[in-house]
Amino acid sequence: MSTPSTVTRREDLARAGRVVVKVGSSSLTTAVGGLDAARLGALVDVLAARRAGGGEVVLVSSGAIAAGLAPLGLRKRPRDLASQQAAASVGQGLLLAEYARAFARAGLTVGQVLLTAEDVVRRTHYGNAQRTLERLLSLGVVPVVNENDTVATHEIRFGDNDRLAALVAHLVRADALVLLSDVDALYDAPPSTPGASRLATVRGPEDLGGVTVGSAGAAGVGTGGMATKVEAAGIAVAAGVPALVTSAALAGDALAGADVGTWFPVTATGRARRSTRQLWLAHAAAPAGRLVLDEGAVRAVRQARSSLLPAGVVGLSGRFRAGDPVDLVDGNGHALARGLVNYSSEELPDLLGRSTRELARQWGPAYEREVVHRDHLVLLGR
Structure with missing residues (x-):
């Protein structure tokens, strides 16, 4: 198992030994649902290069429900739980198959890990999930993690894969968490607003004073938005794991330590890692x-x-x-x-x-x- 993170600056991402990367639905799918193989392949190329350089990657991927929309003839993400579960059932296989094909081109094997909140807060489930992820990494496999949408109920859901990614980063004692979407950074105003400035670093809530954080995008295929990414970054930092929020298009630059996105460093108060149960209770439990x-x-x-x-x-x-x-x-x-x-x-x-x-x-x-x-x-x- 990796030691607590020694990544203190965004430049350190270039040498981080173990990174959890989360990608949102909007970065993998078309506006009407269905996977965008080119965009997914571009991300896989970045992660495969990281693996070739000796780094370990855990990929937390949204997109199962969105991938199932088009095959089911649904125009947008359904609101009722049963339809979401049906779309996830169809889409999860499509999503993993596309990842398997893309990583295979680089000679890498993927392993699917589907989790519910109980898997990271109940002690026996937590140990099982941790052992599985550690063994996959030791075998050179790229774990592809998603919430088990086909069986998760409203009461035991993470609510969004951003939160799941933060808890997984704690679970595997990652050196850093990288949250990818279709927005390149957190801004002090909506990015389309003239004069909006990128927030390069957020060290705590005081740096977000007066900042309006957006919700899920207009495409309607995801559940998150910048608000959940900021929250997830806070969960990670509380767990002793620094986080970077940027776009999927800048994933390569982000992992190389370039000055992109918004960096959430671990402060002195965040260096004592909370238990996963405490993190879930404080940040993710409804x-x-x-x-x-x-x-x-x-x-x-x-x-x-x-x-x-x-x-x-x-x-x-x-x-x-x-x-x-x-x-x-x-x-x-x-x-x-x-x-x-x-x-x-x-x-x-x-x-x-x-x-x-x-x-x-x-x-x-x-x-x-x-x-x-x-x-x-x-x-x-x-």
Whole structure:
């Protein structure tokens, strides 16, 4: 396994040993769906050259749903989950086959890795995914990773492959993450605006003050946009992995360390890597509900980083099951933490404000447990 990243400047990308590269649907497909073999081949040529030079590459590729649109006679990306899953089922095979053909021209083999959020946050799944990716890399294979759209539900989806790529970069302890789309960099205004300037480096939220970050493009084949790339870069940096955001057309220059795109370096606070579970909770998990904490519980969670006990919960909202992510909020509704809850929204009302010892006496030892354990909790805004 690679050591923590020593890439501190964009120039260091030229010598990075292991890089995760994510490419978006709009960079691989036509506006009406279907793969653009020329554009996909151009990207593969860049990545194959990197492999020939001794570097390791993990490719996180969108495009399965978009590739399935034309064969199914769909004009744009469907909104309902079942149709998305059907398009992914058709398109994923087409996408991997095209990658296999393109990489084969350079004498390289690809391996498909389909992941859901559970695969990077549940310990046993995490270990399996990590071992598979490491073994593929050791065998000289180029892993092609995508979200398993054919089975992922709304509750267990990453939401976008940008977030998936950031978590994969942490999973494989990459030296850098490169996020590719059809926009060459982050700008201080829409790129088409006269006088818009490229943001060459973003060291933290303060560098984004007043910047409007765009959403998915007009083609309607993707789900991301610059907003999710900025968020994904933040996830990577929090994991100790620097990130670069640029266009697929500039992939070769980016991997050579040229002054292109927007660079997100790892700051001093980002050098201590969070666990993948914490990264997912903080940045990618959609909360299923909210728990309102009293003042004592707020202090215990925020300052002492303690587990949340039933006695400290004064209210709740939403519908959730045991194991779902929920936000922990103060009396003013401000979210201070997110964690995996140990009780459902049906069970919890009868437990509020009561001690675990009292609950255990009444209902048995199974109720002598935390509402959210500190190991499954992450503070927000840090």
